[in-house]
Amino acid sequence: MSQESGVATTRKWAIVAAGVGLVYVLVRNRQSLLGPLRRVWHYGSPLPQRHIEVLNSVQETTTQWVLNELKNHCQTFKVLGFDCEWITVGGSRRPVALLQLSSHRGLCALFRLCHMKQIPKGLRELLEDDAVIKVGVAPQEDAMKLSHDYGVGVASTLDLRFLCVMAGHKPGGLGKLSQTHLNYTLDKNWRLACSNWEAKELEPKQLNYAANDALVAVAIYQKLARDLEPKYFWQRRSLNDDSLRNKFEPFLDVDFTKGFSLSLTGSGATRSKSCGPSKSKKWLPKKQPFRQMGTRSKDFYDNCLLQAPDGELLCTIDRRKASWYLNQNLGTQISEEPFTVRLNFEPAGRAVGDVGRYYQTPKENQCVVCGDRDAYIRKNVVPREYRKHFPMVMKSHTSHDVLLLCPTCHQLSNISDLRVRTKLAVQCEAPFKYGDGSVKxxxxxxxxxxxxxxxxxxxxxxxxxxxxxxxxxxxxxxxxxxxxxxxxxxxxxxxxxxxxxxNADYCQHGERVVQQYRDKFGGLVELERLWREHFLHAMQPRFLPELWNVNHNADRLEVRASEGRVDEADLLVAGLDAKVKVI
Structure with missing residues (x-):
């Protein structure tokens, strides 16, 4: 090979290497490099081809046409921006005057309910369709007002602040979210927000204000949904709203603010339509009604081994408990790594079946949902407010229902639990926070x-x-x-x-729910199963311990019953089949 040929070859490979390096740098830093450009492409004008329709009468042909168009748009993307406007007279709120619904294609329908005096049939069907998600900030408040004023239910409302938390962003009001995620400034002048929405004719500024609130809500949803399903910049596939719904379903129709403090920096305040100049003030989160659990950065599972006198493995335990057996002269140390203690007495029972193997299996110190190993909080899958009212046999060996979650996943899991608590409150007539019987x-x-x-x-x-x-x-x-x-x-x-x-009507929510499940709804194993299945559905954990299952306690009690170590009364409370015989 000539010298010239060698130089050419070297130069060629140098160019290839430089090209590969450039592609690597672009891909590695695509967020910082393409972020500003992406905002220009997508969010420089977040409301393109905006089409506003003002509807004043149920009988108008336009009303039916608009409803048909909204339904057609929802065939491909089942999300609508949702908002309401009303006025206050003499300190009392008047019925909702204006309802805004917008689709992802830029169609915004402004229904002037104050003139219609009723909800058109097609609109009622759209609002009550639980397959269509209605997005906004604090949409549950608007849904409650519509229900109170016009007797219509609004199904599948979703507060955009849940998506912010899930995507790792700060929650905030609609104006703040629009500025942050769309680089678009909404007109939030208080005089316009509190203008006369019952006027005979709405002014252009009012129409623009009302339509933009609903249209921006859809655009924010799309942006946050993309944050939850990150793609490379060359991928052009559209959002899959069916797969996204599986992630959001635990938060549908759940109030973002009631009963929970998200402990996030920034505003998570509920939207307020107070008529007056807004004053700058920090949002004070509501007091958390449940025990605050500390974040751990050190290992939770020590995975020390506990053996029977003959050397058979019984279970894995933490170092402190293993040392307790040694200090009480109840066991002997067998090895240092792994730290192993052999009991000096015969235990009440030994590992049997999958139940026993679950306790023998080492556990990973990581979030069972996302796999994060930096910090975690213990999550009681069956909340303590219920478990503490269980019989003793079902309160012992509850480590199966104590899982590790990172702070973000723990936060989301607690929020999703509110939906189950609400259903249990209704099913068992056990108000847990806001009902008449919730205070002593x-x-x-x-x-x-x-x-x-x-x-x-x-x-x-x-x-x-x-x-x-x-x-x-x-x-x-x-x-x-x-x-x-x-x-x-x-x-x-x-x-x-x-x-x-x-309060003569007072009842403790957890105690009442446990009593009702014990007496009416199939026993306490059904309540356990309810919470475990909810956790699986809401959080979709990918790193659960091996052999973790929703029927764990039922299987454990049946093993104990076969060994004569459980009372028949406890089996009945648990709701296990009478065929399980106590020896």
Whole structure:
């Protein structure tokens, strides 16, 4: 080979290597390099080919045409932007005046319900179609208003903030989400938001404001959905809304804010249509009603081995428990790696079948959903508020239902649990937060007025207008009917009145649910199965421990029953078949 040929070959391979390196750099840094360009391509104008239809009457031919178009659009992409507008008069909310629905193709229908006075049949069918997801920020609030005002149910609402959390973004209001994810600024002037939505004719600014809220909701959904299904920039396949629905289903019709603190930086506040200039303030998350669990960065599973006296493996345990057997002279250390303890006494039972093998199998220190190993929190698949009311035989050996989740997955799992709690509250007549029977004590309005009047007159009587003083004194004398005048002694007696009284309808949610499943719904193994199946469906874990299954406790109790180590009464509470005989 000549020198020139060798140089040419070297140059050729150098060019190839440089090209491969350039492609590698582009692929590796595609997000940072293509992010700004992608925003120009897709989000420079997030509302292309916008088509707004204002519908004032049920009888209009346009109304039926628009409904047919929306339904046709939902055949290919089953998502609609959803929003409502109303006015407040004298501090009281009027019925919903305007309903906005928009499709991914840019069609936005503005239904002026204040003129229609009813929900058209086709619109009712679309709202009640649970196959079509209605997206927005706090859509459940609008759905409740429509239900209250017009008797229509809105099925499959999805708060966009759930998608933010799932995709690792900060949740926020619609304006913030639009700016962050679409680079598009919504007009959120409070005067426009609180304008007269019942006017005979809506102004162009009102139409633009109302339509954009619904259209932007669909665009944000599409962007966040793509974040959840990342693709290389050369891939052009469209979103698969059926596969996405499987991810979102646990969060459908769930209020983002009620009962949970997501502990995220940034705003997660529910949208507010307060009529007045907005003031900058930090969102204060609601107090979390459940025990806050700390994040662990060190290993949770030590996978030490516990053996029977003859050397048969019983189970894996943590180092602390293994050391306890040694300190109590109940066992002898056999080896250091793996740390193994052999018992000095015969255990009550040994490993049998898949139940026994589950406890023998080492467990991985990772999130069972995504596989993350950096930090994790223990997740009680069957929540403790129910488990603590189980019989003792079903409260022991519950490690099967304690799984490790990373903070993000733990957060999402807790939110998805709200849907099951809500269903159980209805099924078992056991309100868990907002029902009449959810509080042990309630405020008696009359007693509260008496105490308030007594304190006000006792400590601030000289500063209160005479008319108000007379009104308060009248309240006290009506309550203390045996008194003819208001004395200091009477004021002190009134000021010390206890207005919190015991609620006769109170029930503890977890206890009531356990009681109902024990007596009416097939036993406690059915309640366990319900929660485990929900966890599998909602979180779709890919790294569950080997042999983990939804019928684990039922199988374990049957093994114990065959060995004569469980009472028949406990089997009945569990709901196991009477054919299981206690020896």
């Amino acid at each position: 004590f309630r405020d008696d309005p009359e007693l509260k007025r008496v105490q308030s009047a007594g304190k006000a007159l006792l400590y601030h009587g000289t500063k209160i207008p005479a008319a108000k003083v007379a009104d308060m004194q009248r309240t006290l004398l009506e309550f203390y009917s045996d008194q003819t005048e208001v004395t200091e002694q009477l004021l002190r007696q009134a000021a010390s009145v206890e207005y919190r009284v015991e």
